[in-house]
Amino acid sequence: MTKKLIFTAILATIATIAVLTAKSTQNAKESELLMASIEAVAQSEPGKNFGPAKIEKCANKTQHMKLCMCQPGYPECTETPCF
Numbered sequence: 001m002t003k004k005l006i007f008t009a010i011l012a013t014i015a016t017i018a019v020l021t022a023k024s025t026q027n028a029k030e031s032e033l034l035m036a037s038i039e040a041v042a043q044s045e046p047g048k049n050f051g052p053a054k055i056e057k058c059a060n061k062t063q064h065m066k067l068c069m070c071q072p073g074y075p076e077c078t079e080t081p082c083f
Helices: 002-044
Strands: 053-057 064-068
Touching: none
Parallel strands: none
Antiparallel strands: 053 064
């Protein structure tokens, strides 16, 4: 009788762990999908950049570009490609 109770308790524990693992995996996949959707929407919307701006060297090290530092309280800023 005691062996049957122990066996049943072990099976119940294993089943509980399996169910919880499946739920957490599903939640992680849903979370990744939600973050990808949010990122896609954010990239499609035009955003405003705010100053101050700084001049940085481009990858070729001969040209420069203006980058906005996006700090609140500054006027709107327009970034430029390499010039």
